[in-house]
Amino acid sequence: KAGVTQTPRYLIKTRGQQVTLSCSPISGHRSVSWYQQTPGQGLQFLFEYFSETQRNKGNFPGRFSGRQFSNSRSEMNVSTLELGDSALYLCASSLLVGTGNTIYFGEGSWLTVV
Amino acid sequence: AQSVAQPEDQVNVAEGNPLTVKCTYSVSGNPYLFWYVQYPNRGLQFLLKYITGDNLVKGSYGFEAEFNKSQTSFHLKKPSALVSDSALYFCAVSDNFNKFYFGSGTKLNVKP
Numbered sequence: 001k002a003g004v005t006q007t008p009r010y011l012i013k014t015r016g017q018q019v020t021l022s023c024s025p026i027s028g029h030r031s032v033s034w035y036q037q038t039p040g041q042g043l044q045f046l047f048e049y050f051s052e053t054q055r056n057k058g059n060f061p062g063r064f065s066g067r068q069f070s071n072s073r074s075e076m077n078v079s080t081l082e083l084g085d086s087a088l089y090l091c092a093s094s095l096l097v098g099t100g101n102t103i104y105f106g107e108g109s110w111l112t113v114v
Numbered sequence: 115a116q117s118v119a120q121p122e123d124q125v126n127v128a129e130g131n132p133l134t135v136k137c138t139y140s141v142s143g144n145p146y147l148f149w150y151v152q153y154p155n156r157g158l159q160f161l162l163k164y165i166t167g168d169n170l171v172k173g174s175y176g177f178e179a180e181f182n183k184s185q186t187s188f189h190l191k192k193p194s195a196l197v198s199d200s201a202l203y204f205c206a207v208s209d210n211f212n213k214f215y216f217g218s219g220t221k222l223n224v225k226p
Contacts, residue, residue: 004157031212043204043216056211090157094212100146100165103212105157 002027004106006091012112018079021109025072025093032074033103034066037088046089049074050097081113116141116207118188120217127195128225135190135220137205147188148206148214149179158204164188175199195224 005024013019025032033048033056045058049068066076072093078085088110092103118139127133139145146165150158162173169181179190190203205217 006157033212033214035214035216042218043214045213045215048211048213050211056213058213092158092212097212099144099210100163100208101212102148102160102163103208103214104160105150107157110155 004091004093004104006089006106006109008109009107010110010112012114013081014114015081015083017081018077019081019111020075020077021089021091021111023074023076023091023093023106025074025091026095026104029093029095029104030072031094031097031101031103032068032072033092033094034074034076035090035092036060037090037108038086043090046076078111083113085111086113087111116209116215118147118205118207118215118217120203120205120220122220123218124221124223126223126225129197130194133192133195133199133222133224135203135205135222137188137190137217139186139188139205139207141207145181145188146208147179147181148208149173149177149188149190150204150206150216152202152204152219154201161190161203195222197224197226200224 031050034046048056068074088108090108092105094101094103148163149161164181
């Protein structure tokens with residue numbers, strides 16, 4: 001069974017540009033969540049989607065947005081990029097809804113903003 | 115509010131010796147606790163979780179964790195460390211809608 005797939009793996013963008021990252025969850029998983037990982041802030045929750053609905057959102061500015069499609073694939077978008085947005089962006093999927101479910105991570109997308 | 119703390123930035127252990135990576139938690143309600151491992155330039159891999167029941171949880175690659183409610187701890191353990199266990203380990207607690215709160219991570223160094 002294929003794992004969580006994230007594309008692209010590496011990208012370099014310039015300040016002020018926007019970026020879109022893609023995530024395909026494990027087959028059958030309908031919950032997709034996104035995390036930002038930086039050396040300074042660690043792992044921080046961005047948002048979670050289930051059945052195309054955002055159910056939870058972390059404490060990030062409105063420049064960070066996401067969506068989920070009917071096939072459970074998800075994208076996240078960051079507009080007006082800042083240097084501080086340089087990070088590893090991790091997508092995770094889960095089979096179940098509710099509390100206490102295991103989430104499974106992809107390899108991540110490394111974003112460098114110059 | 116949910117949170118976890120990993121008091122050690124780094125743990126050094128010799129191959130073949132037992133290892134412990136510490137984690138304490140603070141939750142409102144029932145604790146749902148997890149351990150993940152991250153190898154360089156990779157995503158996080160699930161090791162084990164505690165939901166309810168037996169306080170000793172067994173997971174992947176020979177790891178186990180002990181849930182202690184009175185000490186609000188969930189320490190990760192392995193009886194005999196391998197060099198290949200060297201990685202970054204994260205403790206986490208989950209909240210509603212699959213929202214996870216992660217600790218700051220502990221770098222495990224296993225020396226040959």
